[in-house]
Amino acid sequence: MHPVVAQVTARIAERSEHTRSAYLERVSAAAGDAPARSGMACSNLAHGFAACSGSDRLAIRGLVKPGVAIVSAYNDLLSAHQPLHEYPDWIKAAVREAGGVAQFAGGVPAMCDGITQGRAGMELSLFSREVIAMATGIALSHEMFDAALLLGVCDKIVPGLLIGALAFGHLPAILVPAGPMTSGLPNKDKARVRQLYAEGKATREDLLAAESASYHGPGTCTFYGTANSNQMVVEVMGLHLPGASFVHPGTPLRRALTEQAGRRAVELAREKASISQVVDVKSVVNGVVALLATGGSTNLSLHLPAVAAAAGIQLSWDDFADLSAAVPLLARVYPNGSADINHFQAAGGVQYLVGELLDAGFLHPDVQTVAGPGLDRYRQEPFLDGDELVWRDGPRTSLDPAVLRPVAEPFAAEGGLRMLSGNLGRAVIKVSAVAPEHRVVQAPARVFTSQDGFQRAFRAGELDTDVIVVIRNQGPQANGMPELHGLTPALGVLLDRGHRIALITDGRMSGASGKIPSAIQLTPEAATGGPLARVRDGDVIRLDAEQGVLEVLVGAEELAGRELVDGPPHELDWMGTGRELFGALRRAVGPADEGASVFGTLTPEHFAAPVNAWK
Template structure:
C-alpha cells in the first residue's frame, strides 16, 4: 500500500496550534494511557499465557485447522465484534461478514472467532418514542459489550463491524481499553438512492400541516428507506464513516461502497487479511497509536468540511477521552473558523451520500484538504503511514482488489468542491455561548438571513406539549422554542427531529423561528436555526431552567452568542422552573434499567459519558470522581427534587 508522491502543503497554523494545545493539555493523561497499553502488549499470541483449562475453553467449539492453530499457539487470534441484526438496514448486510472474514484471516495465517455482538438501535425507529431516551446510553453499553468480547485474552487483533450513530463510537471506546490491539473498522455501505430528500422533506411538512395523509407520508418514507444499507442522508451514520476513514481506521475508500456488491465483499475480506498483517512484526499497528492527537484533529476537520453530524461534538470528545486525549468544544470552534465547507449533502443540500461518493467522495476531499495544509499527512493508519494513501479509491481489476488515484477535480461541484472554491469559508459547526451557557449549532443548512434570531421564548418540557401548541396555532409568531429537560441527566438526551417539520412550517409562514434545547438534533439538522446540547443542562441547574415564557432570547450564530435578555441578577434570583422526570416516571421501555447511567452521566461538552474518562488521571484533571466511586456530586435539581419528594 504505497502512497502517492503528491506534495502536501505545510500544515495550516491554526491546525498546528490546536493540535499542539490538545497534546499539551493531554500530556499526562495520554502518557498514562500509552503506558497502560504498552504494558498489555505481548509478542506472539497472547493466549500463550492461559492455563490449559482456560485455553481449552477458548477453542472447544472450533474444528479443523483453526482448532489446531489455536491449540498450537502459532497463529494470531482475531476477534470479530459485530453490530449485526436484521432489524436495521445498515447492519443487515453484516450477516455474511464473519464467514468471509474467517476465511481471509485463515488464508493470512490467523484464526478469527466471533467474539461478541453489540446492540445496535436505530434513532430513525425510536424517534419521538420513549425508547429514544436510551439511545445515547446505548453507546456506553456497546463500549462495555466490546470490552467483554475482547476480555478473554484470546486475541491479538480485532475486526469491528459497525456503522451507525452510537455503534461506531461505542466500538471505539471499548476497543481503546485494549489499546495494544490492532483494530480495523469494517463498514457495510449505503443503500441505493431512493426518493429525493427534498421531496421527502416536502411531504413531511405537508403532513405536519394536515395537508397529507398518513398513507402519503408512509409512501414517501418507504421510498426513502427502501433496502439494505445505511440511510443515504448525511446524518450521524454517514458522518461516522467519513470521520473514521479520515482518522485512518477504515481501509482506504471503504466507507461508501454499497452492500451486496463484489467490491464490498472484496474490501471486507481484505480487512481480515490486513488486520493479521497489523497484528505482528514490523507492521504491528495498535489502535492506541493510530488514534493520536493528529488523528482526532483530522477527524474534526473532515466533520467540519462536510457539515457533518453535531453528535460528534460529543462522540469525538468521549472517544478521545478513552485514548487519554482531552478535546474541548473550543477545539471544534477554532478549527471551524479556518476549515471551509466543501460538501453539500442532504440536509445541507439536495444530494445524498451516493452522489457525494460519485463526485469524488472522501478521496477527493482528503486530497484537497491535504493540498491546503488542512489535514495532518504524517499519521499512522491501518493502511500504513501517511494519509495521502486515502486519496486513492478501491476497484476490482480482473477480480483483484487494487487502488487507483481519483480525478484531481470534483466530478460535480454542486456537491463537492475544492478548498479554493468552497460553499462557505468556514465549517458547518459553530459554538455559541452567553448567559445561557454553551451550545452547538449547525449552520451549513441554515440560510444566512436566518442565523440571527431575537424573539420571545415559549418554553416546553416535552415534544408532545410543543405539538399541542403548534396545532392550536399558539406558535404562529416570531418565537424561540425552548425545549428543556432533554439533556443526558434529565432523560438521556433524545434526538428531537420530530420538531423539525412543524418548525419548518412556521419558518415558511414568514416567522423568525429558532430552537433552544439541552437535547440533540444530530446530523439531520436542517434549515431551522437551533442551539442544541445547551450546557449546563436544565437538570443540572443550568440557566436554561430559569427562562420564562415571554423572555426575549437572542441567538446569534454569526457572532457566537446565546443570551436571554434578562438582567443577570434577576435571572439568578429566579427559581428553577421545572424538574427532570422522577425515577418512577422515567420507567417503561427498559428505561428503569438505565437509571444508574442517567445518574452518572457527565455534561455534553465532556462527551455526555458515564465513564468520565477511561484513564483515572483524566478524571482527576477534570475534577470528576472516578466512575464507580460512589462519590457523585448531585446537581441542584437533584437536591431540590429530593426535598420535594420527601
C-alpha cells in the first residue's frame, strides 16, 4: 500500500474503534440463521403475502426461500430514474429463477437538482438525503427480507439509500444503477451559451435549445457531477456489480446486469454476506481515493462522511486532505475537461482506473464486495456472449490519454479536491477544473445573503472588478445548504473579463462546479455565528488553494468584536414549497465537515442541541 493511504486508513480505524464496534454489535444482534420472516406470528406473515399469488405466495409462506426487498427511487420526472420503471419485473423474475422471492418493499423520493437550481425547492435538496434514508428504513422495517436491491442514481439518492440500508447492516445490499444517457451537445458548448445568456448576448430560446440538446433522453446527465461521481465511488467501494456504472439504459447489457443483481442478491442472502462487511474502513478509503483520482463532485465530501458514519466510521475532511495530497489526478471529464462520462467509459472507464490505482497501491485490494472477496474483480468489464452475461479483463492501457491516464503520467500529482482553513473556518475547494493561475486570489469582499442579491449586483455592473463574492446564510442550519450553481455563468463572465474572482460560501456548489475558485461548505456556518457572519463589504480576503489557506485580513480582536448584523432567516420565511416541513431537520443538522447529517454516528454527543450564536 502507498504509505499515505495506509497511514490514513489506520488513523480512521483507530478513531472509529468505539463507534465501529458498537455498530457491528448492533448488526450481529439483528442477524439470524433462517429467513427473517420465519420468526413472525401467523397474522404478521399473512399480511406480508396477502397481495401475492402463485409461486411467490407459496415461497413467502414456505419460510425457506430468501426474500429480497426492492427499494426504488423511480419516477419519470428524472431522466436518470425513468429507466428504473421496468426493473422490478425483471428483478422479480430473476430472483424467482435463482430460488428466492422479491417484493417491491418501498419507494423513496428523488428530486432533481437540475430542476430546482436557484429555486426555493433547492433548499430541500440536501435534506432529501435524510428523508430517503428514513424511507429506506421504513421499507426494510417489515423484517420480511434477507437482502435488498437499492435502485437509484443521483445526488442525494444513492447516499440516502446507503445510509438507510446500513441501518439494516445485517442484510446484503446491492446498488442497482440505470446508466448515463447517450452524449448530446458537448458540455463545453452548453456552458458557453449559458455565459452568453448571462451577458444578455443569447436569448432564452437559444439557451433552452442548448440545454435540451445536452439533456436529451433517459439516463444520467453526462457531465461528471454528483450523480456520476456517486456511481464511480460506489462501484470502487464494491457496492455495484463490476462494470455496472456506465452502461446505457435501454440496452440488452443494462437489462442483463439488472437481472444478475437480482440473482446475486439471492446468493448473498444464502452466504450471509452483509452490507456491513462491504462498507468498512478500507472500502470507505477506496471510495475517497476514487473520488480524488477522478476530480469528482464536492458533494461527496458531505455524503461520504455521512455514509461512513452510518457504518460507525468517522471520516474527516483531514482524511480527504491528506489523501488528496498523495493521490494523482488520472481523469479529465467535464467540468475538469471537455470529455463526458461516455468518453471516460470508452477510454477504459472504471476498470482501467481500478487497475491503475490497485497496481500503484492506492486502493485496498483485500476488501469484501458484492461480487465476492477482493477488488481485483473490478478490473473486469461485463459483456454479452450471445445471451449470456460474462466478464472479461478490462483494458490495461488507456484508449484515450486525453481523458484517462496512468499513474505514471497523471494530469496532476494531487487529487481534485483540497481543504482550506484559516480564520474564516474550514472549507472545500475543487481545483481539478481551476487553472493554476486562478488558484490564489486576494481581493476585497462583496457580501450577499442571497443568490438574487448577487445577480442584481452583477446585472448592475457592480462586480466588474477584482472581487471575492461572499454568499452567507446558505448553510445547513440556515436554509438546508442549497447548491449555488446558478451563480456559475455570471462568475464565469467576470473571470473571462480578466478579473481576479473567487466565491466563498457556507452553501454548496453543484457537482458541475468548474473554473471559478470556490471555497464552499464553509464551517462553522454564518447562521451559527461563524466568522463568515462578521465579514463586511471591502474586507480583503485571501483564498490560496495551493497552500490551503482561507482568511480575511482583519485583526482577530476586531473581527471577534464585530456585531452579527444579518442573522439567519426567521422560520416564518420558510413557508412554501414544502420548506416549512423541514424545520426540525434544520435545527438538528450537524456541521458540514461531519457530513451535514441529522444522524451522525449515533453517539450520545450527537443528540446535544447544536450551538447557535444568534439565540
